[in-house]
Amino acid sequence: MLQFGQHRSDISTTTSGEHDLKLNYPRWASLSALSLALLGLGIVSHASAAVTAIKAARMLDVRSGNTIEAAVILIDGERITAAGSKLAIPAGAQVIDLGDKTVLPGLIDMHTHLTGDPADLGYSVIAKSVPRITLTGAKNARLTLQAGFTSVRDVGADAYADIGLRDAINAGDVPGPRIAASGPPMGITGGHCDDTMHAPEFKSVALGVADGVEEALKVTRRNIKYGADVIKICATGGVLSFGDDPRTSQYTLEELKAIISDAHRLGRKVAAHAHGGDGIRLAVLAGVDSIEHGSYIDDEGIKLMKEHKTWLVPTVYLGDWLIANAEAIKLPAPLLAKAKVVLPTARQNIARAIKAGVPIAFGTDAAVYPHGLNGREFAVLVKLGMTPLQAIRTATVNASELLGWTDRVGSIEAGKFADIIAVDGDPLKDVSTLERVQWVMKGGAVVK
Template identity: 80%
Template sequence: MTVATSPIRRALALPALLLACAAAHAAGAPAPRITAVKAAHMLDVRSGATLDQAVVLIDGERITAAGSKLAIPAGATVIDLGDKTLLPGLIDMHTHLTGNPEDTGYAAVAISVPRAALTGARNARRTLEAGFTSVRNVGAEGYADVALRDAINAGDLPGPRIAASGPALGISGGHCDDTMHAPEYKISAEGVADGVDEVLKRTRQVIKYGADVIKICATGGVLSFGDDPRASQYTIEEMRAIVAEAHRLGRKVAAHAHGGDGIRLAVLAGVDSIEHGSYIDDEGIKLMKEHKTWLVPTLYLGDWLIENAEAIRLPKPLLEKAKTVLPMARVNIGRAIQQGVAVAFGTDSAVYPHGLNGREFAVYVKLGMTPLQAIRSATVNASQLMGWADKVGSIEAGKLADLIAVDGDPLKDVRQLENVRWVMKGGVVAK
């Protein structure tokens, strides 16, 4: 049984589609496989052109044709979206589905892995309904994101396609370590590994237990105690060992890196993406362009976190770091965008509530992207970084039928993507 034909997926479809299938069955005819989605407009994210009187033909979970005024086969189920604009399903390359904003700091100590997995089930649905049909989840203890991915793939619950990392890898006492416990508890995070031999073993271990991508911490972070976001953590030798093994085993590597030196070392080690990049400098920009390393900014959180710090009881040391780092990130990443660093869309959702992912677009535009460039960052660019360019990221024949619809023209107002009205994943309506 595939996700596209599971009972839960069918239950998510539009009532009209269910009634049409039921009527056909009652008449003794097989339910039609072809679905035609009609809308007033459709954005071709590759060319940037907006097509009018759009029709997308879908057979099962895949698109067979897409264009303007296409003939609709007899017997097809028609979904007419009226004056809406169709786009490909969006892709978020930096999520933490198993966490929430209020889990920051010492509150996280009391959260078990099973509870985090159940939290992830709720957040996966919210993310899908926000129009994000694919995500890369970069960091979850206990492989909770792997379990969530597998449950969604089995059709047990609604959610986006997930590329999961499992536990993030980091040094003892670093950003990816749990630095909140007193030393007598002797507790370290699951992904802690030091030295070349140990990081090599840990890389193989997370892949063994289901990781699609390897997440490492190359520098300190904002929401961790006792470290500096500007300071590098893993050595280049350690990172090279991780990258070489991950690539040999068919996985990409995402590096949490705020500081300039950590960015430089991670790029030279061969990572596929730099996450955050808050203190990226001219040398880092130059190296990323030379090595074709993707930048995954996470910027809207700077607004939400500082405004809501008191409500989520963010510890004072973490708030002070946030007030220093996050405004600088916009300045530096704005310069990287203007100088042509390749950008893939990411949010760090969990630092702020899941479902608000679309608010990231307006920040990119404010920093110098056109609306089309911002949309491409979450479609064709993100699919390329994910390694899924053959199946998602555009509305084309052969791709999975992951579609969204919005009011108005997102090329004129990118904030339309904050209010996605309709979502289809794999040929089945999810919203």
Template identity: 40%
Template sequence: MRFAVKGEVLDIHSGEHERRYVLVDRGRITAIESSVTGVEVIDASDKFILPGFIDLHTHLMEDGFRTESKLEDPLSLYFYRALENMRATLQAGVTTVRDAGLADLGVKMASDSHIIQAPRMQISVTPLSITGGHFDFHTRSGLNIERRYRGLPSGICDGIPSVRKRTREVLRAGADVVKVMATGGVMSSTDRPSDTQFTPSELAAIVEEASFRGKNVMVHAHGLQGIKNSIKAGVHSVEHGTYLDKRTARLMAERGVYLVPTFLVTRLNNDKALRGELAEYSRRDAIEVAEVHRENMEMAYNEGVRMVMGTDSGVVEHGMNLLELSYLTETGMEPLEAIRAGTIHAAECMGWEDRIGSIEKGKIADIVVTEVNPVEEIDELSRPGNVLLVVRDGIIYRDELVS
């Protein structure tokens, strides 16, 4: 498909914008010109052209991790609901995600071949968890409500031989990145967010196994000791980072470890807890995490930690992803820097900066057109109606522009 998009092209490096035509041909940006002829033009004059956004922490297959869904719903319904999650994410302007658990290789293949409306994705397949840890789905009654099917191996592992085997299994299943639960979490009934999970030697073994296949490790880590153990082991990114301290933040900055703060899930879970909408075992944790999270994320930013966009959508509603950019500015980030955190810097975290993350000749044609200038009105970016056009791989998935 060959076409051009006319509008104010935002240079995410400088923050400047200029009226230009972005030419698209066979899924790539082929030129950025001041005029064009002989090609269909999508007129977005006075609107803003940005690269597609990147969310580094989603659970596309989930819609709240509801216990009743795991107990009652047929497996096929689970997949049909996931289609709506993916559609909502793409329609919001997120053209690429790093899925943090439960999207399998078949889901990625369906997205890559465009037979479903979904963002491009890197997948972790199944997160690794200790017995009784944050991704062990045994209830307190002893019932196991984990969804299992061919292509989605169990992630429960204990001891070095076991963690090596499970890492190899998720890589065999198609994982692009290995996800590890290094601490407890808010939504699990058998642990607390501060609980340390996996020993330093177990984490080091996981990182080593992943490295043999050229893969990185992302860790869910709220508690300080779990964060420290993960950094020492050589992980690529820390998700959440709630109880991070200044000394450890400096170590993250020195080693170039990314921090994915997931403000969205922290804020929305806190709101739900205050309204009494979370399970009793999660309410206290959600409120406590929210109380310390913002201050520690501001500290991490000031210490120079590389911070990138991720929402934990799937724990909370899909399609609200760009609200994370507004929350990132509360750390002290300028709006342009927050936009980079959700575009080129996120692409760097994925190792895809040569493909996506900016509007440049030769890159994949992932394009978003917005009603507002996000550098000046970043708080408005996530409001309904402000994302007008979404293009992924040169295919138009949303077009709200008036011809």
């Protein structure tokens, strides 16, 4: 039962040609769900199912880069039916007037770990059960949605917890963004995607560990069996793992080809954690869809990624937060030492990749820093050479293309989900406005 006295949010609306109407409902409840509930009480008329019209001073067309003044967006159910300047609003439409705000498509983060938090980067993660990380994921999904990210790709969670979270959100059980989930990330024994925090006598091996072509195929198929939308692999060592080097490759070309070709055959894309040049080269040659991080990307990697049209998903803001907060989260000294070397180097190399024209999609690695701060990545991308519009496109049209969801999200266009955000000011002049999203709609329901 929805408890209308708890977790309420007031959303002022008007019905065209009628008096002001104020609706109170839980943040995660859609207007349609509210209407059904109230219909059962006999206090909702047919007008409640009418078209919704959003009015705002400005709307950013992320494809053209144009700002549309006096914007009107018409929505029927979950989908946009029309968007433009001064569109006629149908009689009986529910009108949401956002005043002087700028509206944009809901943002997309292509590299999250919703079931993790920064404190988990230390030894405390050993004490966390799957039920506990799942509930952590529910909390972080809500924070991410409230920050204006209406879609995410979750690239690595223990025990398929991200897949369970995705399904709970889709069922309406908890609030959160649309999720493309990977389940357990795949890696070699003792590699970045293996659990390296337990002593050997505990014989702890991560669920996604697969060595050799035969095992790699089996784990790929198992992840898909249990609901993975995307396959995540660790092609190199990492920063936040013991005993490996981010510059060295881990999977062989043969193993990578087996995983990627099978995933593609079964309709899934593949994301490769890859810091080092050799790991990037091997993953791209094997046909991977995206390189995550790319900290040590070199001229050969840049050339190959452009030739193969492989997406780069840099995660650069985390370097600021992690190093500043390492003591507070008790980050183990060996991991901090690696971070202090790798993360500043990454910025230099990512800037070169941006300048060279490598295709970029937006990602944050949220969990390395607190969820909800995802928007801070935009300003760093601009510092590294992007224009504000280019940075915004990484989290809208670019990300939707990498997801394979261009028919659903990434722009405010007829037929797309009504995933829309609003900010004060002009993000083309100050991209940091995206750190302070004021209003969020997902699938036609106001959630902030």
